[in-house]
Amino acid sequence: SRKKLQDWLAYMALQCRCWFRFSAGKAYLLYRTDTLSSDKTITAAMIAQNDDFTTSTRLRRSPLDEVINYIDLYYKKDWSLTGDEAYQAISSTSDATSIAAYGQKDRPDLFKFDFVTSATMAADVRDFYLARYKDRKKIATMLLFLDNAELEFADALTVTPLGALECE
16 A cells, blocks of 8 residues: 555654654654663752742543554465465463453554564564553653753653653
8 A cells, every 4th residue: 555655664664663753854763662762850940930830740640542462463464465365473472460451452454564584583573562551650740941852752761750650
C-alpha cells in the first residue's frame, strides 16, 4: 500500500523496538531498552513555578485505551498473499494480572509485523511491548528552565521531587 516514507520508517522502527524521529532535519532511530538508565536527574530547583508560586509539576495516569495486555503478534509475511492469510506465524502472550485489573485489552491491527521473520525476534518484540504497555503509566508534566534545553525525545530522566521517579 502507498504510505509516506516517514510512516513506513516509523512502522519498521516499531517492529525493531525503536522510535523513529526527525529532528533538525536529521532522521534518528532510537533503540528502546528493556530498562531505563537515567541520562539526567531533575531536582526541585530545576522545576519552574507557576505565576501563583505553585509547582508546575502535574501527575496523571496514561489513558486506559493505551493499555495492551494481550498480544497476538503476526509475523513471517508471505508477500504474495494479502490480509491475515499472508502471515505464516503468530506469537501470542498475555498478562493475567493486568487482565484482572483492566479487562482484556488488545490492539490486533498494531501487531501485524511485515518485517519480523523469526520466532526469536517475534517473541522478543512481543514480550517487550507487553512489559511496556500492560499497565497504565504515570505521566509527569513540568516546566523546566532553559538550562535543560539539551533534553531530547526519549531521554531517560529521574525526577527526584517525585520520589526518584524514572521516566522517559
